[in-house]
Amino acid sequence: MxxxxxxxxxxxxxxxxxxxxxxxxxxxxxxxxxxxxxxxxxxxxxxxxxxxxxxxxxxxxxxxxxxxxxxxxxxxxxxxxxxxxxxxxxxxxxxxxxxxxxxxxxxxNYRQVCSSGLYFRDGVICQDCRGRALGVPAIVHRCYRGSRAQSALMATTLAVHRPTWRSVxxxxxxxxxxxxxxxxxxxxxxxxxxxxxxVGDPGVPAPLGDGFLFMARLSPEKGLDLLLEAWRRHPVGALGQLRVAGDGELRPLVEAAAAERADVTYLGQLDRAGVRAALSASAVVLATSTWHDVLPTVIIEALASGRPVLGTALGGIPYLVGADAPREPAGTGPAFAASAVAGHVPPPAGPPALLAGLVTGEAGWVVPPDAAALAAALPVARAGAPRLAATARSRYERTFHPxxxxxxxxxxxxxxxxxxxxx
Incomplete structure (x- = not known):
């Protein structure tokens, strides 16, 4: 290994x-x-x-x-x-x-093609190097560690090792x-x-807590700023507590939010016991990535603990919560599922409640990576958590259990x- x-x-x-x-x-x-x-x-x-x-x-x-x-x-x-x-x-x-x-x-990740591995640059999804023999855009934009020299080296590495990867x-x-x-x-x-x-089985889930948990690396592609913008659209205390765990360059954002609002708590970097306690205290886990996040481990941990997930419709998130082939709302159809996985979500037809693009899956919900859509989904997820808690655990047992x-x-x-x- x-x-x-x-x-x-x-x-x-x-x-x-x-x-x-x-x-x-x-x-x-x-x-x-x-x-x-x-x-x-x-x-x-x-x-x-x-x-x-x-x-x-x-x-x-x-x-x-x-x-x-x-x-x-x-x-x-x-x-x-x-x-x-x-x-x-x-x-x-x-x-x-x-x-x-x-x-x-x-x-x-996507490092066969992308020097950063994320398909993400300057706060937005980027695939400029896709299909190129040499990732010149990665060099121009200093995509690897913020260095033009190191980006040139990584772009060269990817070009040199194209035959290597294809031999796996x-x-x-x-x-x-x-x-x-x-x-x-x-x-x-x-x-x-x-x-x-x-991920390992934590055992019988604790009774559902209240509020939301965001647990991730505090970096731009994980969508912390998107989440905080959506959270601020609700009055203080209207959604219970937002708990944020992790560390990274955006730590000052959550520290400022915690100082500003009584319903935001920064937990810092947690050990395994801390993770379990944070999951137990919460009702819904958030995965608000703004890149095509491949398979966020935190979502599998949430399902194992019987916690449904509210996430963005990007990368592997719809698959994880069982929303890549959505059961509801009716009428959104396979075209929505395909576009959600690709990260391009068309507005569904239907009543105004559906206009935010919210899709309910077996173990949670996905929305477009948009502050208004996420803000509209937060109270829906809080109210719906008791209904999806058992199916979240069931999805873990059938699909993600060791x-x-x-x-x-x-x-x-x-x-x-x-x-x-x-x-």
């Missing part, structure tokens, strides 16, 4: 998922050899190692040497890659293939929207499997090992 961990100072659902996946596979009887690096290692590296950092996304020679020794010693059946940047490099795919080991990669034996797409992204990139259908992540997902996971590995090596 190969993964370059994101900095611990920035909450990472991907780090959480990798840790959980290792534990779940081990519990299922799989021998897992973690091949992990962390971006937190960079400040303490030697001068010589730091001098090689600029080429690490392309090659990372020490990582290839270490991986080669690991593969020679243990001869694993499969190498499963998550994030390779910056200390592993996509070159680990070539290293594994040279040793006759097939490669699976879980796709957590099996991609795990976390939703059908990610599968579409991979097909657009040129990956054939037979190399793509749609399989969501799982017992369900790990079987799909093992089937993916087995299909590759039955072929006797690299395809």
């Amino acid at each position: 190969a993964h370059n961990r994101y900095r611990e100072a920035q909450p990472s659902g991907e780090n959480t998922i990798v840790d959980a996946e290792i534990a779940q596979l081990t519990e299922a009887g799989v021998e897992v050899l973690p091949f992990l690096r962390s971006s937190d290692e960079i400040p303490s590296m030697s001068k010589a190692a730091k001098a090689l950092l600029p080429i690490s996304p392309i090659w990372a020679p020490k990582a290839q040497q270490d991986l080669g020794r690991l593969l020679d010693e243990h001869r694993p059946d499969v190498l499963h890659l998550h994030n390779p940047y910056p200390l592993l490099s996509p070159w680990v795919v070539r290293t594994a293939h040279r040793h006759g080991v097939p490669v699976v990669q879980t796709v957590h 034996d099996r991609f795990i797409a976390l939703t059908s929207a990610v599968a579409d992204h991979l097909r657009d990139y040129g990956v054939p259908d037979e190399r793509i499997v749609v399989k969501p992540n799982a 017992d369900v997902v790990i079987k799909q996971h093992l089937d993916i590995y087995a299909a590759l090992t039955r072929k006797g090596g690299v395809e």
Whole structure:
């Protein structure tokens, strides 16, 4: 299991998922050899190692040497890659293939094409580099770490490793929207499997609390500013309490909101016990991303705790709450579902209550990423939470429980090992 961990100072659902996946596979009887690096290692590296950092996304020679020794010693059946940047490099795919080991990669973002991995720039969705041999717009706009030089390096890395990515034996797409992204990139259908992540079962849900919980990295693409704008459209206390957990560059926004309004509480960065307490205290979890968020772990945690979710109709959020094929309101039809997943939501026909584009799914609601639409949906979600709490938990048990997902996971590995090596 190969993964370059994101900095611990920035909450990472991907780090959480990798840790959980290792534990779940081990519990299922799989021998897992973690091949992990962390971006937190960079400040303490030697001068010589730091001098090689600029080429690490392309090659990372020490990582290839270490991986080669690991593969020679243990001869694993499969190498499963998550994030390779910056200390592993996509070159680990070539290293594994040279040793006759097939490669699976879980796709957590859009970095086959986009230097930032988000399809998001300057507060809006951006796909300017899609279809280009070299992502020149990413360089012009300093999309990687705010640096033109580093953006040039990442854009070059993506161009160099296009054949590398297309050689991966099996991609795990976390939703059908990610599968579409991979097909657009040129990956054939037979190399793509749609399989969501799982989170551990917290047990019987606590009785429903009150108010709302927003729990995410406090960065622009997660939609904290959108949420606060919508929240301010209601009188103080009208919706219960808004609890915000997490940390990041937009922390001053929520601190100011908490100072301004008695119905906003900033919880800071929470440990696991704090997360469970915050979920128990709340009735609805919010996922107000303004980018095509792939598969927010917080939503699966919410469903596991029997908390319905109000989110934006972008990326994997409609799929997670069961609103990608909406049951109600009647008459919105499959065209709405397709456009919601794509992030373009047409106004539905119907009475005025539907004009905000609100769609109810099995385990929550989705709306367009618009402050007025979100503001209109907040009281609907608060009132409807008791009705959807049980179905939220049921959706988790059927779709995102480790017992369900790990079987799909093992089937993916087995299909590759039955072929006797690299395809």
